[in-house]
Amino acid sequence: VNFTIDVPAGFRFRSVVLSHGWSSLPPFAFDTASETLSLNLLAGGRVPATAAIAHRGRSLSVSVRSRGRLREAELGHVGAAVRSVLRLDADLAPLYKAVAGRPGLAWIRKLAAGRLLRAPSVFEDAVKMICTTNCSWALTTMMVKRLCDLLGSGPAGAKAFPTPGAMAERTESFYRKEIRSGYRSPFLVELARRVAEGKLDIERWRDPAAGVERVREEMRSVNGIGPYAEGNLLKLVGRYGELGIDSWCRKQFAALHRNGRKTGDAAIERHYAEFGEWKGLVFWLDLTRPWYEKPYEEILPL
DNA sequence: GCGTCCAGGTCTACC
DNA sequence: GGTAGACCTGGACGC
Numbered sequence: 001v002n003f004t005i006d007v008p009a010g011f012r013f014r015s016v017v018l019s020h021g022w023s024s025l026p027p028f029a030f031d032t033a034s035e036t037l038s039l040n041l042l043a044g045g046r047v048p049a050t051a052a053i054a055h056r057g058r059s060l061s062v063s064v065r066s067r068g069r070l071r072e073a074e075l076g077h078v079g080a081a082v083r084s085v086l087r088l089d090a091d092l093a094p095l096y097k098a099v100a101g102r103p104g105l106a107w108i109r110k111l112a113a114g115r116l117l118r119a120p121s122v123f124e125d126a127v128k129m130i131c132t133t134n135c136s137w138a139l140t141t142m143m144v145k146r147l148c149d150l151l152g153s154g155p156a157g158a159k160a161f162p163t164p165g166a167m168a169e170r171t172e173s174f175y176r177k178e179i180r181s182g183y184r185s186p187f188l189v190e191l192a193r194r195v196a197e198g199k200l201d202i203e204r205w206r207d208p209a210a211g212v213e214r215v216r217e218e219m220r221s222v223n224g225i226g227p228y229a230e231g232n233l234l235k236l237v238g239r240y241g242e243l244g245i246d247s248w249c250r251k252q253f254a255a256l257h258r259n260g261r262k263t264g265d266a267a268i269e270r271h272y273a274e275f276g277e278w279k280g281l282v283f284w285l286d287l288t289r290p291w292y293e294k295p296y297e298e299i300l301p302l
Numbered sequence: 303g304c305g306t307c308c309a310g311g312t313c314t315a316c317c
Numbered sequence: 318g319g320t321a322g323a324c325c326t327g328g329a330c331g332c
Contacts (some may be wrong), residue, residue, distance in 0.1 A: 134311040180324020246310040
């Protein structure tokens with residue numbers, strides 16, 4: 001089944017794909033030749049499907065494949081998921097206003113950057129974020145791929161990300177032995193159980209009406225989510241007031257702003273402080289600017 | 303081939 | 318409120 005989705009004025013698909021590593025992390029995949037982003041998901045929360053998304057003219061073309069025939073409501077759910085993961089409804093005007101007149105940041109508006117790709121669910125983003133901590137990107141990719149392959153629904157090679165229920169059924173030992181997530185294993189079990197049992201309404205984190213302090217408090221109540229993971233998860237729920245510094249960012253900041261000399265986190269915080277509630281996004285875009293200047297092949301997988 | 307280091311950090315225990 | 322030390326994994330690096 002094919003359908004199209006209108007995009008905001010000036011929208012650049014490429015800037016979303018390059019926004020961070022999620023575009024090459026299962027169940028996402030990006031084909032550089034056809035510039036098509038594919039995503040395996042559960043249509044209507046139930047039917048395994050793959051959505052292939054490409055930018056054609058003034059709209060997105062979405063091609064949905066599934067084994068069974070999808071109902072209208074399930075197709076509608078896929079459309080809504082595509083809008084959400086590509087952040088089509090994000091209002092970036094305040095970001096562009098905040099960086100207006102800054103020579104080193106003018107590119108952000110020019111390239112319509114600032115839409116950070118996210119998963120269909122907060123749960124998926126949170127699990128993935130925990131899997132990025134204290135390890136290489138290669139290891140993150142392997143852990144997440146194994147989660148999809150072993151616990152996700154769908155045809156082999158095109159499985160969706162597992163549901164909280166599917167993850168909650170497994171033991172810490174399973175995660176250690178099969179997922180090879182090491183000391184993160186108890187964190188993943190605990191998070192999945194809290195969400196599956198309805199004790200943590202994690203999807204509400206994306207609700208603009210939810211108070212940011214409450215959201216931050218709930219994020220930090222999850223074992224495995226510290227300052228880095230919190231800062232970056234906040235960006236994926238549309239709150240940009242925290243940096244979420246990691247070792248890559250420290251190195252990149254030093255390279256771009258200190259001629260390679262290392263600085264403390266406090267200096268990095270000060271550098272972006274003027275951008276207030278947008279500083280987390282300005283920080284991330286500033287550090288990832290080199291990605292936007294190269295062909296896909298040189299930077300993907302990120 | 304083997305040992306060490308560390309990567310898109312966090313938690314706990316102890317000052 | 319600040320800071321060692323421990324923690325899984327696997328790729329890179331030096332020897």
